[in-house]
Amino acid sequence: MFPFSSHHYQLRLWLAAGGIDPDADLRLMVTPPPFMAASLANGSIDGFCVGAPWNSVAAQAGAGRILHASREIVANCPEKVLALRAGFALANRPCVSALSAAIREAADWSADPAHLDALVELLVKAAITQQEWARISAALLRDILAPRSGASPLATLRLDREATRANRDHARWLFRQMVDAHQVVSLPENEAIALSVYRPDLGDAPAGPSVLPLDLDLSPGP
Template sequence: MTKKLRVGYVPLTDAALLHVAKAKHFAAARGLDLELIRESSWANIRDKLILGHFEAAHMLAPAAIASSIGIGQMETRLVAPVALGLNGNAITVSGALFDALRQEAEGDFADPRLTAKALARIVAKRQQKGEPALTFGHVFPFSSHHYQLRLWMRAGGVDPDEDVRLVVAPPPFMVETLRKGHVDGFCVGAPWNSLAVAAGVGIILHTGPALVRDCPEKVLAFRADWAESNAADVRALAEAVGEASMWATDAANRKALAALLASVSEPGVSAETIAHILEDPIAASGPVVAAAGLRLDPAAIKAHRSHALWLFAQMVAAGQVAYSPALADAAARVYRPDLGPEILEPIDAPRAFDGPAFSPDDLPAYLAALRGPPRG
């Protein structure tokens, strides 16, 4: 007997494994009929999952944690048996801001520390002239995109709460916000950075792995109460995602994966664009797109609790929640590897390009170092 599951997703390349699980019949082989329902915003995804319109969702990992600990929304416990990948974001800026950063840069422009310090000089000059603050977009208050912007800015001595404006826009609207001048730059996931470049409205400044190596991104989220009552279905879908991960990372399937993702992506997104996005960011080159370092391999989909704690720490550093051991434990319990496939491949904790090394065993010490005064 087949069971239908409604699964919400936002049109991003890191929804890949859900599309693979459906198209390659990995879910069907486990008795599941996936109805993948496209949404434009992460708020819609969160609300429809919480209200029961979806059984599962492609969801920002920090948003799942925020809902579970009761910040930004009514408290609703969510669980994630698997992640849906690591990395995938980039910071894209307008041509005008890119040129200004170039003029202020002193050294290797590929170094985020250098561009962050160049940004600080631009901010200071604008303040002296009484000009409006620069505006940067990100996709949701509780998102790694938001935290990557903050980490980058603080490395140059820019206070993200005082010196610039940070605003939220859904991923499908990002290119248009930059085109119309509503933002000077943004941090978003693939393929939207590449689309901004292809449209001639933006330039990719830094890919995600240059900012945070192995950055946790999206998870396969369920309401905890539904997961407890439907444990077999949760495990079946998680195992289908695991099989999709193995298929997607087989080099022999790379061309087919790119074609599949192009077929379910935005108009104008070619298989070639997707193939570039999936490349190793160190090896990638070309003026139109840049690799996002998106990892879909089995190690990258393990629901590793150290990743949940890293995200919780970024929430604390951003002033979104106060630290407590109880809340840290609740954040870690969102990740439920016991409900997913057995994954033996090791994965490191996320590592930002600047600041203290993260240790899940001593969050207070990490936070004390992370929240020190911005460095100029």
């Protein structure tokens, strides 16, 4: 995993919880997610921390087993963000508000169980081109978005709008992980920079009426 990714920090925390020094007892390396299952199968790596569906791909191929969902290591771990250059964001506040409103509305739509099938079809259509991968991914996505009865609620992917909000507690957490990984010096001014990047005030600004059309066209493309 990339050394500045949340997966890297989750893996370090998991190793440390088991008494393993991630800086001295093993070697962490970067492997592109689509190649992780094959790398595990051929012995190039001994394990990995990755976003779905590559963990399930490895398990289905018999190359390994899934030990934990990421949220069992760090609940509500910060992940993807809407990032803009500061100058652009400040000079184009209406645009930023509209983008943020679109994400909030998409989050509300995606979190509605009634939209699960449409969401899965939309994601597969957008990201997968090979027919076999589409079939596998659709099954995996349903497990990720709506785990089977009896599964841990921690395995459920959060899609609600609060999960998409720029939360400065996430900035503090990421800064602490970067310090522990020896990527940045623990100084108040460095933490202040990390906090300043998160601008919930820009994302929370109203953007008027609905900006996201929900009559999504899921028909097969040409």
